[in-house]
Amino acid sequence: AVEGVDAVFVGPADLSSGLGHAGNPGHPEVQARIRAAIEATRAAGKVAGILAPQEDDARRYRDWGCQFVAVGIDISLFRQAALANLARYRPLDAPQAPSRTY
Numbered sequence: 001a002v003e004g005v006d007a008v009f010v011g012p013a014d015l016s017s018g019l020g021h022a023g024n025p026g027h028p029e030v031q032a033r034i035r036a037a038i039e040a041t042r043a044a045g046k047v048a049g050i051l052a053p054q055e056d057d058a059r060r061y062r063d064w065g066c067q068f069v070a071v072g073i074d075i076s077l078f079r080q081a082a083l084a085n086l087a088r089y090r091p092l093d094a095p096q097a098p099s100r101t102y
Helices: 012-018 028-043 055-064 074-089
Strands: 007-010 047-051 068-070
Touching: 007 028, 012 028, 012 047, 028 047, 028 055, 055 068
Parallel strands: 007 047, 047 068
Antiparallel strands: none
């Protein structure tokens, strides 16, 4: 309800870390806090948003009242595009280096 704040954007990974569940934004406590934040934001007449690259999460948060949902992360989108581009030029039987990222 702060004047000049028009929206609240929830970062589930950051929130999960802050709650002691690093790397587990699906933890029930984290999910409960996300839902409470969305509800409080909407009750204050503000816009609620969230990061949700997984389709099921995005749909659930939308159903909970989020008015904007970021469904992609720039580095992940760049990586996916780069891999797709490389795949066009690599022979099908070329060995693939193991990935250390997600």
